[in-house]
Amino acid sequence: MNKEFNTHPHRRYNILTGEWVLVSPHRTKRPWQGKLEKVAEEKRPSYDADCFLCPGNVRANGEKNPDYKTPFTFRNDFSALLPKGPKGAVNEGLLKAESETGICRVVCFAPDHSLTLPLMRVPDIVRVIQKWKEEYEDLGSMEDINYVQIFENKGDLMGCSNPHPHGQIWSQLSVPVEVQKKSAHQKTYWKKNNRSLLGDYLKQELELKERLVLENEHFVALVPYWAVWPYETLIASKRHLQHIGQLNSEEEHAYAEILKKLSIKYDNLFQTSFPYSSGIHQSPTDGKNYPEWHFHMSFYPPLLRSKTVKKFMVGYEMFAGPQRDITAEQAAETLRDLPDVHYTEW
Amino acid sequence: MNKEFNTHPHRRYNILTGEWVLVSPHRTKRPWQGKLEKVAEEKRPSYDADCFLCPGNVRANGEKNPDYKTPFTFRNDFSALLPKGPKGAVNEGLLKAESETGICRVVCFAPDHSLTLPLMRVPDIVRVIQKWKEEYEDLGSMEDINYVQIFENKGDLMGCSNPHPHGQIWSQLSVPVEVQKKSAHQKTYWKKNNRSLLGDYLKQELELKERLVLENEHFVALVPYWAVWPYETLIASKRHLQHIGQLNSEEEHAYAEILKKLSIKYDNLFQTSFPYSSGIHQSPTDGKNYPEWHFHMSFYPPLLRSKTVKKFMVGYEMFAGPQRDITAEQAAETLRDLPDVHYTEW
Ligand SMILES: O=P(O)(O)O[C@H]1O[C@H](CO)[C@@H](O)[C@H](O)[C@H]1O
Ligand SMILES: O=P(O)(O)O[C@H]1O[C@H](CO)[C@@H](O)[C@H](O)[C@H]1O
Numbered sequence: 242m243n244k245e246f247n248t249h250p251h252r253r254y255n256i257l258t259g260e261w262v263l264v265s266p267h268r269t270k271r272p273w274q275g276k277l278e279k280v281a282e283e284k285r286p287s288y289d290a291d292c293f294l295c296p297g298n299v300r301a302n303g304e305k306n307p308d309y310k311t312p313f314t315f316r317n318d319f320s321a322l323l324p325k326g327p328k329g330a331v332n333e334g335l336l337k338a339e340s341e342t343g344i345c346r347v348v349c350f351a352p353d354h355s356l357t358l359p360l361m362r363v364p365d366i367v368r369v370i371q372k373w374k375e376e377y378e379d380l381g382s383m384e385d386i387n388y389v390q391i392f393e394n395k396g397d398l399m400g401c402s403n404p405h406p407h408g409q410i411w412s413q414l415s416v417p418v419e420v421q422k423k424s425a426h427q428k429t430y431w432k433k434n435n436r437s438l439l440g441d442y443l444k445q446e447l448e449l450k451e452r453l454v455l456e457n458e459h460f461v462a463l464v465p466y467w468a469v470w471p472y473e474t475l476i477a478s479k480r481h482l483q484h485i486g487q488l489n490s491e492e493e494h495a496y497a498e499i500l501k502k503l504s505i506k507y508d509n510l511f512q513t514s515f516p517y518s519s520g521i522h523q524s525p526t527d528g529k530n531y532p533e534w535h536f537h538m539s540f541y542p543p544l545l546r547s548k549t550v551k552k553f554m555v556g557y558e559m560f561a562g563p564q565r566d567i568t569a570e571q572a573a574e575t576l577r578d579l580p581d582v583h584y585t586e587w
Numbered sequence: 588m589n590k591e592f593n594t595h596p597h598r599r600y601n602i603l604t605g606e607w608v609l610v611s612p613h614r615t616k617r618p619w620q621g622k623l624e625k626v627a628e629e630k631r632p633s634y635d636a637d638c639f640l641c642p643g644n645v646r647a648n649g650e651k652n653p654d655y656k657t658p659f660t661f662r663n664d665f666s667a668l669l670p671k672g673p674k675g676a677v678n679e680g681l682l683k684a685e686s687e688t689g690i691c692r693v694v695c696f697a698p699d700h701s702l703t704l705p706l707m708r709v710p711d712i713v714r715v716i717q718k719w720k721e722e723y724e725d726l727g728s729m730e731d732i733n734y735v736q737i738f739e740n741k742g743d744l745m746g747c748s749n750p751h752p753h754g755q756i757w758s759q760l761s762v763p764v765e766v767q768k769k770s771a772h773q774k775t776y777w778k779k780n781n782r783s784l785l786g787d788y789l790k791q792e793l794e795l796k797e798r799l800v801l802e803n804e805h806f807v808a809l810v811p812y813w814a815v816w817p818y819e820t821l822i823a824s825k826r827h828l829q830h831i832g833q834l835n836s837e838e839e840h841a842y843a844e845i846l847k848k849l850s851i852k853y854d855n856l857f858q859t860s861f862p863y864s865s866g867i868h869q870s871p872t873d874g875k876n877y878p879e880w881h882f883h884m885s886f887y888p889p890l891l892r893s894k895t896v897k898k899f900m901v902g903y904e905m906f907a908g909p910q911r912d913i914t915a916e917q918a919a920e921t922l923r924d925l926p927d928v929h930y931t932e933w
Contacts, residue, residue, distance in 0.1 A: 245673040246684055252761060254683035260764045263667065263687060271665040272647060275748030279625070301618060319617040321609065321903070321910055327591040335788045336812045337600035338592055341609060392902040400899025402621030409902060415598060417907035418606045442681045466682050520906030541905050553746025556738040556755065557667070559887050560866030561763030564667055 247568065255467035256430075256438060258422040262469050263564040271566070277549040278398055280513055285355040285404060293318075294405035296352045306349075311365075312372040313349045314410075320345035322413050324385075342385055343413030348372055350406035357395070357406055357514055359504035359583055366497035370488070373410075373521070378486050380412040381526030388416045388525045391485075396516025398543055398551065408519075416525045423522055424534070431533030437481040439535035452573040455502050459495035462503045464573040469563040470541045471552050472510065472572050474503060477537040484523040484536055506579045507542060517542035593914065601813035602776075602784060604768040608815050609910040617912070623895040624744055626859055631701040631750060639664075640751035642698045652695075657711075658718035659695045660756075666691035668759050670731075688731055689759030694718055696752040703741070703752055703860055705850035705929055712843035716834070719756075719867070724832050726758040727872030734762045734871045737831075742862025744889055744897065754865075762871045769868055770880070777879030783827040785881035798919040801848050805841035808849045810919040815909040816887045817898050818856065818918050820849060823883040830869035830882050852925045853888060863888035 245251075252261040293300045296308045302318040322343030330340040350369045351361060358366065373391050380389045393408035394401040416424070430438035446452055446463050454474060455462040465475045476499060478492060488496065507515035519540045524531035543551040545566075558564055580587070591597075598607040639646045642654045648664040668689030676686040696715045697707060704712060719737050726735045739754035740747040762770070776784035792798055792809050800820060801808040811821045822845060824838060834842065853861035865886045870877035891898040891912075904910055926933070 243676050243678050243684070245676045245686065246678070249672045249676075249686060250668050250688065251672075251676070251684050251686045256681055256683065261761070263759075263763075264684075265667040267669070268665055268667055273748065275746060276743040319614055321611040321614055321912075322596050323613065326595045326597075330589050330591045330595075330597070332589050332592070335602055335784075335791055337602070338589070338597050338610075338812075340591065340595060340597045342596065388907075390903060390907045392906050394899070394902040397622040399901045400621060401901075402619065411903050411907065413609075415607070417609075419905075419907055438681075445681055466684075518901045518905050520902065522906065539906070553740070555746045556740040556864045556866065557736060557757050559765075559864050560738050560868065560885070561734075561736045561757065561765055566667075 247570070253467045253569075255465075256442065257426055258419070259426050260422075261562060262467055263562060264568060265564065265566050266568050266571075268566045273546065273550055275550075275553075278551060280548050281397065287353045287355045289354045289405075292354055292403060292405050294347070294349050294403055294407055295354050309349065309352055311368050312351070314346050314372060314376060317345035317347050317409065322411060339415075341414055343411060344380060344383075344386065345412075346376065346380075346410045348376065348408045348410060350408065354405050357504070357508075358500060359508050361406070361501070363494070363497045363501055366500055367493050369408075370485070370493050370496055370500075374485050374488065374493075376410050377484060377523070377526075380410065381484075381486075383412075385414050386412045387414055387527035388412065388420055389523075390417065390420075390520065392518060392520035394518050396514065398516040399518050401516075412526075416527070420522060420525065424525070424531070427533040427535065437533070437535045439477055439537060440481050443477055443479065451570050454506065454573055454576045455499050457495050457499055459492045460499040462499050464569040464576070466569055468569045468572065469554075469565060470543065471545045471565060471567055472507070472540075472542050472576060474540045474576070475537055476500070476503065476539075477535065482536045483531050483534040485521060487536070502581055503540070505581060505583050506576050507540070509579045509584045510576065511544060511548040512584045513548035515542060516544065593916070599813045599915075601811075602788065603772055604765070605772050606768075607908060608813055609908060610914055611910065611912050612914050612917075614912045619892065619896055621896075621899075624897060626894050627743065633699045633701045635700045635751075638700055638749065638751050640693070640695050640749055640753055641700050655695065655698055657714050658697070660692050660718060660722060663691035663693050663755065668757060685761075687760055689757060690726060690729075690732065691758075692722065692726075692756045694722065694754045694756060696754065700751050703850070703854075704846060705854050707752070707847070709840070709843045709847055712846055713839050715754075716831070716839050716842055716846075720831050720834065720839075722756050723830060723869070723872075726756065727830075727832075729758075731760050732758045733760055733873035734758065734766055735869075736763065736766075736866065738864060738866035740864050742860065744862040745864050747862075758872075762873070766868060766871065770871070770877070773879040773881065783879070783881045785823055785883060786827050789823055789825065797916050800852065800919055800922045801845050803841050803845055805838045806845040808845050810915040810922065812915055814915045814918065815900075815911060816889065817891045817911060817913055818853070818886075818888050818922060820886045820922070821883055822846070822849065822885075823881065828882045829877050829880040831867060833882070848927055849886070851927060851929050852922050853886070855925045855930045856922070857890060857894040858930045859894035861888060862890065 332338040524534035678684040870880035
């Protein structure tokens, strides 16, 4: 890499979305007089009678959760998307709109209210991955579901209103804009080279090593060259898979392992239960072929300097484009050097 | 408008960026158990000895502010962009980057530490607008400045570390991605119709009236059909201007007036000093002609239901695309019905 980029402002290009991020490596010394986030650090009980997601409890809509032992999925009681709606309603011209339908589900990762991914056992994370697979296939096979968005909002800083370990799945008729961008760029590369864009990128990163965080036989976790959030990471399968449904059982295990290790590193970074949004990007489920798609997951964590100081994506970022201070290489080095054992066990 | 869109999930298209927003009007009844923001409501003094921006005070870098009486601009002490750097350094291939240069400035709106735009007198807001004009022209005329981003982050919820009334200007070599999107869509429309895209849109909105918030002889403030943030608004000039430099003195006054009225409504909404990021979008300054560009300003406020509950753009929004609950029409009606007098004077 051009060494000048370690110390001078520059922009980097996201090969998956075609968008640029402004990097200001000289700016890490800026003092912070702004907002300090409140951190809730109480230890949670394994069962909370007031939690909508704990086994056996009654939810907001009056339904009772089963006494589940393994990951449990249900229809979101306040779904942003509904399965039925006025079919094909449209508005044309400058006020352009169309009706949208879909299904929103909640996935409880584990019955134990006190857990989080980094604290779960690898075999139990494998079960979460298997549930994601099952949901991707179940929802994806429905006629009006053309994309399945699997994600997790962790921590109240990320708008998560319940600390019980869980994620969400929003699946819908149209293919969302962020996925469209990645489809387009992967497709252009595939047509030209007949190879996976992300696969070629991974190869380069595995040689260079400076942005790697973790690696095992089947998966890589790294800070992408074009990372936007301070400690953003990307997990990708080494094998060129289009979607989570194609993982074999060895890969499921390797994925669970890297998820656990990465989330432990995150918790260790500021010695707090690390907030983030994570999400899986994969091929649409509209029945077409997407040989260009390379399955991957991203973590977008908001924290910047400590457990109370986050990066604000505001002003310039909203009107112009994303901006970061520490470089991807610095972030990767920091994460790489963190212990693999959770700080609560030090 | 298709009436079904008042009650059913749908997506709306942003004619300026080409991107969609998911609207879930049925979802406004969702209970909120999540994060409550802390609100600092202390009345501020007119002068604060510890403020870096008050007249006569010494800033972080040791420089002393003049005893300014009207808007005052200085170079940002922690600029994300620097005027000098390795010229034209590039990285090619999948790790694509290029060096970036620019100038970041801070604009103090007024000497009085206790003020905010809604509390300022119209003639003093005119002075802020004249300062923005001056800066756009000064920076824009420099050889390596091809875009001038004027913005304000207000409130600590928006990452603003100092309550002194001020905004920022980041100007740079490359044209940022959000501006590129708007350039492209305005250009396509201009080529086809030889009319301003935003101008035609404004005409339609002025007839329909359901998304209007404020109007005067030269300006319109409305909740755009494709609004993302709950109470997002757009202010546009009725005359087809490419940039702020073209405002005549009558228009400057009308702009100041609508800015004051809109920000009073915002403060009145939840009876708090309303947090937001605002920014001006206008033609690049790379010396080319941009007849398609129509100067406008947007407000992106994070609050959703009260002064302590904000909308989180996380999970689904980060991985798929923006989502909102209340419709643009509901938001516009609420804002329209609010008093024009600041709540502190009720
Ligand atoms: O420049 P400031 O006010 O220190 O910083 C604030 O605005 C900048 C521009 O929108 C952002 O990059 C920062 O994340 C935010 O905290
Ligand atoms: O569905 P929840 O957890 O109530 O809500 C959270 O996640 C959603 C999906 O990312 C967002 O739209 C909401 O703004 C956020 O608060």
